[in-house]
Amino acid sequence: MTGRIVIIGYGMAGARLATELHARPGDHKVTVLGAEPHRAYNRILLSTLLAGKIDEADVELTDLAGQGADVQTGTAVTAIDRATRTVRTTTGEQIGYDHLVLATGSRAVVPPLAGLDPDQLPDRVVPFRTLDDCRRILAAARDARTVLVLGGGLLGLEAARGLAARGLDTHVVHPLGHLMERQLDPAAGAVLAETLAGLGVRTHLGVSATKVAANPDGVRLDLADGRSLDADLLVLACGVRPDTALAAAAGLAVERGVVVDDRLRTDDPHVSAIGDCAQHDGVVGGLVAPAWSQARVVARLLTGEDAHDRYRPPPGVTRLKAAGIDLAAMGELPPPGAGHAPSGDNGGPSARCEELTFADPARGTYARLRITGDRLTGAILLGDNPAVGTVIQLFDRGAPVPADRRALLLGRSVDGPVGGTEPAASPALMPDATTVCRCNAVSKADLVGCWRAGARSVAEVVTATRAGTGCGSCRDAVAGIVEWLSGVDPVEVTR
Amino acid sequence: MTDGARAATSPGQPPREAATHCPYCALQCGMVLRDSAGRVEVLPRDFPTNRGGLCQKGWTAAELLDHPERLTTPLLRGPDGRLRPATWAEAYDRIVTGIRGLQAAHGRDAVAIFGGGGLTNEKAYALGKFARVALRTRNIDYNGRFCMSSAAAAGMRAFGVDRGLPFPLADLGRADTLLLVGANPAETMPPLARYLTEQRERGGRLIVVDPRVTATARLADLHLQPLPGTDLAVANALLHLALTEGWVDREYVASRTEGFDAVRRIAAGWWPARAERLSGVPVADLEAAARALGTARNVIILTARGAEQHAKGVDTVSAFVNLALALGLPGRPGSGYGCLTGQGNGQGGREHGQKADQLPGYRKIDDPAAREHVAAVWGVNPDDLPGPGVSAYELLDSLGTPDGPKALLVFGSNPVVSAPRAARITGRLRDLDLLVVADFLLSETAELADVVLPTAQWAEEDGTMTNLEGRVLRRRALREPPPGVRTDLRILADLTTALTAPSALPALSAPSAEVVAGDPSYRFLPSRGPLQPPDTAADSADSADPRVVFAELRRASAGGLADYAGVTWERIDAADGVFWPCPDEDGPDSPRLFADRFATPNGRARFHPVEHRPAAEEVCDEYPLYLTTGRVLAQYQSGTQTRRVGALRRAAPGPFVELHPDLAARLGVEEGDELLVRSRRGELRAPARVTATIRPDTLFTPFHWGGDGRANSVTNDALDPVSRMPEFKVCAVRVEKVTP
Incomplete structure (x- = not known):
């Protein structure tokens, strides 16, 4: 397809799409408009940046400048005019498109707490989302001794782990009864909390925050149970919300995210949406793998490489891996003891459903597998388990699980070594x-x-x-x- | 007359001995051949590569010298379609007449040459010269394209030169961390494992990357078992970890390399969990490997065919080279990157002009200065040298097609067994008007030939080989070839003369083959062609003398990347070999490269940004399993030789298909059941070998056999865009049990 392709958003999804377009032949002109002032960066590395192990230059993603795309950073789009197929930018420029791709991502949620104005956060209260956020956290952390992280989901724990690695006294406040409740069951959450405690991260579970009071010397967080926690810095990790403002203003269909079909098209055939801002089949994003998969589909469609390509969401795998923590969670895991697979599950109505669990909290190890038929439909692996790569691949590829389940659950087969030339003892x-x-x-x-x-x-x-x-x-x-x-x-x- | 034959031969004399090297792999183990009253015995020799060790192939190598199936007379295909014995004159007549007719009708490129990585330097050189000067065809390539080409291309673009190991093999034993990627030396070159033992005993860590639990993987402290075709992602993830953990040698990167930023940004996108999901290698193992590589003092990273024989082989090697450069390894004494060359002269064979795009000295055939230099040595006009031809698979795939070559001369190779998508290639060979195969056994390819020329074996010829270290070695003859057999060099000299001296052609039918063979002083034909100026001594017979050819090779290579100008046979004899480059007879050779600079124009090594991409053929519902191929210890390459040695045949009697017990259980397959493995290109049948040493989603089969069990009936002919290496190491298949 020939034409002018404009991508709004220069994050992991937008940058990936530009790269995918560049990798394919075609007579298209690609313009990428990024609101942030810097080059696209790898959000996944921000917690490593927080930990102080790398510099900002190390989180940069592939340079698009040499790849034929016109990249304008520090350029936000203020409006989309679908009738004339133009976008207007903060610099006043009007840019025409033949196809527009929204990759506007999502914004950190600022919780509705007393004392917290989302539009005017105090210096000592910072969400954990962007590179600028990281800079602010690091600036505040320089003289800090104690840090609070509000939110015990994946992002909050990654931030907490990074800050604890800097030697800060780190507390995580989480309103629900166990950590990462979207991915983990209570038992796994408990083991994870123990593991974090060993790494210097204290967790306060099942308690909501009610009020924030910040002054130049510190920040105080009041909890619903009457306690107050004082710290030098409060990091907000309370989830993200798709950034749909532009799409909504342009009259595109928006629910939680910008609604797209299997071709990642919005209700305007000249506009697509990918990444965190898009809502496909009722699901909004948040992970890199689906966003990159979407970028690939859009690139194939726009370049005509495969006009019939359709987006199929990759199986969701959540991975938290930092020094001392090794967590993988995937698929559907009903509460333990909830019984058999519902009819219509992957294995069909009659498919047998197995639940396997192994817990060794003292060693920080927990494993739970759900096998339907002979396919893995859900798993949590926490702690060092050599089978983690195998488990993820079995889940990802829908491959049949081994006859000896212990190999997956415990990470090793109990049948001894595989062959070998070692002579017998005698x-x-x-x-x-x-x-x-x-x-x-x-x-x-x-x-x-x-x-x-x-x-x-x-x-x-x-x-x-x-x-x-x-x-x-x-x-x-x-x-x-x-x-x-x-x-x-x-x-x-x-x- | 060969050197070895200078000793007396009559009975009652003390046994003759020749200190030479094994005929098989690139380790080129030192051995002594002893001829006691006609019976040849192999004795190990303490040489730096094998330290006195030999594997079963080496011990039994001499069995083929007097093998009953050995060819001792030319064979011609008769009107009845069968091969029958013929004289050399008849054979040459058929070849020369055929070549002339086909070139007259279809142009010079109608004749092609296919060489081999087992040929001596002299033969590889002579073959390239024969193609460019006598045949004046651009169509020459060799089986090394199936072996070393990806590592060669990656080495060339990173370091400006391609020498398998840019340091002596002995460095392996002193490495604190040694990473072997897709390498199984415990099986493919067993004496090398002595260095692995030494390394372990010194407390070093061995890390092996291989989809199978190979004999080498069992020696490892850490074994990464990735899905076939995902090594590149593993390498990028290791570099990612080196970056995030601060193990990159920033000072080295700044002072000795260029292009790091682009590579750094790609690596940033390969966080370990992403590589884990793709490859199946746990993040914890990636971290352990990265730590062992990033924090040790002497670190060596080696790749071999497992990483290289892919449609992204060059990029995969580049990814590991990038890792080595980021860690500051190449050029640091005791550290570095290298590749383990496979074939006996895989290194030398790729330096002297049997590659489609090359001239001797590792020169590029499209470089005007290179053409001028080599043309001057050859006494021809540079403009008369043909340009670059196509790569091995493309060449084979064009044979007999309307625009492709109509005649092929094969030396030291057996593409019917060794080429990918072999059934198709076999058909192409059948479509030729003239197929000539020079070999000492009737290989599967020779079986298809119109003319088969019986050649000398390694113990019957002198010459040089360049081993996996870039060390030039002497192959020394123990005895004369049997009556009726000629050396490859002699054949090339004879054909050159016949092709370039038209008036002499009638003389071809004059002397009988027996007379020719029995009289070493016989000059087949007087030199009258324009190639051999009458005032030089290099007449046609001399060009059959490896000493003369080597002297010319030295001149042709002088000033090139692989500079042999200062290498003499005497110097090799005096010092366990000579490492190239060695430009001056009186100057030093080069055991270690890159101490001060790389062979690039500005002296810096070049990073090359590389991204993972899927295998050319991924699994699907119809072909749900991966197939990978490789070697077994007791066989070598296409098996033409080793399958005919009794002890080796007993140790490895035939092809097999490895599969995991879980897969076997699902298929209802038991050990020994006959399996049918199908890909989009063909099928193979072989008995099942059920073993937990392989991933449940992957099959393995060795490639040493032809016939029903031929691995390459199934393999993928997708080529690497740079090296033109076929994707031998991964394709999609399905498997079923053959019900009797």
């Missing part, structure tokens, strides 16, 4: 057919035969069989067998 117990020397295909039987034929030392056995002359790693095993033979076979020796 040569006597080693089967005759066991290969002792792989490089020269020498079995135990060959060594015994060699001994019987008259070889009486390791050197003689090696010369005759060539065992140990390749990689040399079986030399000890050969010596052990010769020693064993000389012990058990004295009659042979004297014959």
